[in-house]
Amino acid sequence: MQILLNGLISGSAIALLAVAFQAVYLPTRVFFLGLAGIYALAPFLAHAVLSRGGGWGAAVLVALLGGIGVSLLCEWANHAPLAQRKASEGTHLVASLGIYIVIVQVIAMLWGNDTRTLRTGLDATTRFGGVVITGAQWLTLAAAVVLLAAFAVLLMRSNLGLRLRALADNPTQFALFGYNVDRHRLLAFALAGFFASVSSLATAYDIGFDPHTGLQAVLLAVVAVIIGGRGSFMGPVAGAVLLGILRSQVVWHWSARWQAAATFALLALFLLIRPQGLLGHKSRLEATT
């Protein structure tokens, strides 16, 4: 039960990041690896504010704004000009990879390569029958549930969500109806920056952070996206929870060293047997460009 719950909570952190990835991928078809840079950056910003005597509120605010700002910068300076020139998926991917490398190296040069923590001392714990939950886990779970629910409501109930889904469905027709594609793309990147920063801060509060955590986390999120179904905004949540539970079971039964292998073995299995994902509809993979 404890293992299951740990998996569920780490899965919810993955889910936030997976939704962030999907918020960019669906409307713009950009494979946004720069997200990994934002994921790495957010806790460092929070840490910088805290170490200068700022409060928690200010630290979180600076980290979130920083994450959103960098995400917008990526779109404005990189992906929008490339998209204007009708660059291919691969071009976006490689440029995005370059951005990730640059962000991580700048962080490492400014703050060093060491692992740090956001909080000091032991975390408070609460007991429920036989299950122990730490304060950081509560925080992760609460943030994930609230934000994912809010995002689902935004997508399904509001006009803005409808427009985002329309953009994901058919960008050309969306533009023909007179909506501003560029503005909505910026919005998608802002959402992604926000969700990635929240996920990163929650994880950093729980287990600490260093400049190189980003790529692994984002790859995990992308695996969750594929398992859950690439075609929907919320499918990745199911994939992420499944992945979180699987990974905690691997730690329990074998060893933490095999986590990555188990994750990618599951990915390979899904790509071969059910490429549309858990919640996806059947469609041809090559029909996307």
Place this chain on the structure above:
Amino acid sequence: MNYLLHLLVYFDIYLILALSLNLVVGYCGMLTLAHAGYYAVGGYAYALLSLQAGWGFVPAALTGAGIAAVLSLAVSLPAWRLRGDFFVLASLAVQTLIFSALYNWSSANASLGSWRNLTNGPFGISGIPRASILGWQINSSAAFAIFATAVATGCAFTLWRLMISPWGRLLLAMRDDELAARGLGKNTRLAKVQAVAISCGFAAVAGTLYAAHVRFLDPSTASLDESILMLSMVIVGGLGNFRGPVVGAAVLLLLPEMLRFMHLPDAQAANLRLLIYGALLVLMMHFRPQGIAGSHRMK
């Protein structure tokens, strides 16, 4: 002088890697991140065979290339069904699996090279013997540099002949329009399997050279950073022809070496080197998507 020889050997190694990777990325149009995995497989094959079985360079290198060619099916079979971003992810999965296998195939109680402790895990393999050919051992660094250059020239020549052969043109046709190539009765699936197997085999030969030169191997040889470096070489240099990867390997190897003479602290220099790779990738995508000397824009 030793420094220059060392640089020459590294150039030889990365020349083979960039040219072989170009066969997959530039000629087949498949962006793979698994190349470092096969590079490491070659290195480990040489390390274990020469250390445990006392094999010479040539049979060990050929065995390593054979193993890598068989393992390359893990990349080429998914390529039958996956395109674009999702093929990249599948190749990343292969890279992670190879890395985990090298990292985890160890046990503290068993001796190195036995079935339970094949790779010695994160501690790596040290004391790898120098290369020996037909019983003659290469001891001086100058002789090894000449030997490495000879191997690299041989590999480059073979790859060049392959690229300009009818088979190379089939790969180009498949990259530009797979459906049309199939319509002409070409077996594109077989061509993909062949191209990836050949490419990974050559990567393994480069790994063998690396193991014989540095004489120490650990799983970081198979890391994602290595794959990214190789990919940067091909992309910055140029896709889809012979001279592109040669230029790329030279530029990306020499550019960071210049930092060595600027007297930066070591930690900063390593970060700055990676920073340059990243910035180069972004700038290339914006201003010259076909690379410095390439003839094909990435799809």
